[in-house]
Amino acid sequence: MKGPVYVALDTPDIERAKAIASKVRNHVGGIKLGLEFFCANGHAGVREIAAIGLPIFLDLKLHDIPNTVAKAVQALRPLEPAILTVHAAGGRAMMEDAKAAAPIGTKVVAVTVLTSLDGEDLTAIGIKGDPHDQVLRLTALAREAGLDGVVCSGEEVKAAKALWRDGFFVVPGVRPADGVVGDQKRVVTPRKALDHGASILVIGRPITQAEDPDLAARAIEATL
Numbered sequence: 001m002k003g004p005v006y007v008a009l010d011t012p013d014i015e016r017a018k019a020i021a022s023k024v025r026n027h028v029g030g031i032k033l034g035l036e037f038f039c040a041n042g043h044a045g046v047r048e049i050a051a052i053g054l055p056i057f058l059d060l061k062l063h064d065i066p067n068t069v070a071k072a073v074q075a076l077r078p079l080e081p082a083i084l085t086v087h088a089a090g091g092r093a094m095m096e097d098a099k100a101a102a103p104i105g106t107k108v109v110a111v112t113v114l115t116s117l118d119g120e121d122l123t124a125i126g127i128k129g130d131p132h133d134q135v136l137r138l139t140a141l142a143r144e145a146g147l148d149g150v151v152c153s154g155e156e157v158k159a160a161k162a163l164w165r166d167g168f169f170v171v172p173g174v175r176p177a178d179g180v181v182g183d184q185k186r187v188v189t190p191r192k193a194l195d196h197g198a199s200i201l202v203i204g205r206p207i208t209q210a211e212d213p214d215l216a217a218r219a220i221e222a223t224l
């Protein structure tokens with residue numbers, strides 16, 4: 001793998017996505033395309049970005065009944081993403097069926113607790129316990145379901161990795177020491193996330209909103 005940073009191209013504008021991807025391509029290990037990009041550009045858009053030559057992480061956070069998620073994953077098969085997300089809260093059967101429907105080479109990873117949520121948010125949606133406990137519970141479930149790994153914040157990745165030595169750990173909510181936090185609540189620096197066991201880091205706005213995205217990606221790379 002080239003580097004641990006996957007740049008999140010969260011834009012509906014494919015030309016903008018391509019321009020940023022071309023600028024940063026030598027300083028990131030892959031590209032993450034999420035709901036904003038996919039809803040606007042679909043399969044054709046993913047193919048255009050994949051043509052740049054970096055691995056694609058398709059972050060659609062699928063969450064529905066097992067049959068619907070499995071059929072959705074089947075429909076995505078031709079894209080052969082390197083990584084694909086589902087929500088762990090969809091339950092064990094949903095995760096099992098998603099993995100069974102995915103291409104062999106695709107890592108299917110489960111989102112545990114979104115990095116935009118804190119303990120108060122969990123209480124508001126009826127989840128008892130803090131994000132840490134909930135991340136560990138869902139990590140154990142994702143492992144039992146035969147997935148490849150989970151998405152969690154840098155605050156939990158050390159404990160999650162202790163639970164699942166050979167799991168694949170995706171850490172978003174990553175900010176350089178002086179970075180703007182925005183809507184993220186459980187945030188760590190890129191260096192700390194890696195030190196604590198992240199397999200890859202997902203970084204969006206600190207790179208894409210920078211005046212010079214390539215310079216920002218290089219500055220982050222230099223701290224790793």
Ligand SMILES: O=C(O)c1cc(=O)[nH]c(=O)n1[C@@H]1O[C@H](COP(=O)(O)O)[C@@H](O)[C@H]1O
Pocket residue numbers: 008010034059085111113114115116151152172173174182184202203204205206
């Ligand atoms: O699955 C994800 O990638 C994800 C999970 C999560 O808990 N938090 C989270 O921020 N993400 C994604 O990571 C990216 C973070 O973007 P920035 O906050 O701009 O760095 C976005 O594309 C989110 O969709």
